[in-house]
Amino acid sequence: ISECFPAQRVTLAQLLDPMVEAKYILTPVLWKYLYRYAKKHQARGNGFGYGMVYPNNPQSVTRTLSARYYKDGAEILIDRGWDMAKGEKDFDDPQNQQHRPRRLTPRECARLMGFEAPGEAKFRIPVSDTQAYRQFGNSVVVPVFAAVAKLLEPKIKQAVALRQQEAQHGRRSR
Structure with missing residues (x-):
């Protein structure tokens, strides 16, 4: 089976676009909800919550992309420099809020699922973001x-x- 492994592992950073539309950045309300939800479940000792990935870490691995990704993107959130320590002290700190995480774009989902190579935009996505997330999550x-x-x-x-x-x-x- 090892002969089927890629010659070189693609990093998360290679799959991501350097700039994305603001609509992919979590709103302050959604981010606060996901953050608190994760803390509540962490205190209870279970694993419910969001899945933050760090593009600057070449060993970063995402959770599985699911068809429900369109709902809140919680299973794969892309870190944009959110300071966890600062968030613990003052979640609403305006400077830290500028670094709220974002969700993957449909194009990035296409790359994550192997429909196109890093940096490419050849795969045609003729549907809405919601439908694209469902389709890539079901593939x-x-x-x-x-x-x-x-x-x-x-x-x-x-x-x-x-x-x-x-x-x-x-x-x-x-």
Whole structure:
């Protein structure tokens, strides 16, 4: 299976656009809700909450993109320099609020799911953001699908050859 791994691991930063529209940045109200929700569940000892990823960390890994991503983007939030310590002292600090996290754009979701390479914008997304999030969240990661197909190819060819051989000899074995 290791032969199917990419030669070089793509980092999260490579998948992201350097500038995005403001609509992808969480509103102060939504960010406060997600922040408090996560703290409440953390205090209870369970893992409910948002999934912050840090593009400057080359080892950063996202949670799974789901079809519900359009709702609040909580499972994959992109850090924009939010100061957690400052947020604990004064969540509404105006300077810190300028660094609220953002959600992925549909284009970035396409890259994350392997529909296009980092930096590309070749894959046509003819639907609304909501529909794009649903579609990408319901899809299989393209490189994973390709790797599974590559691993299955010899077995499929072997089965086809056996079928053809049985057909030539007029019998089927089971």
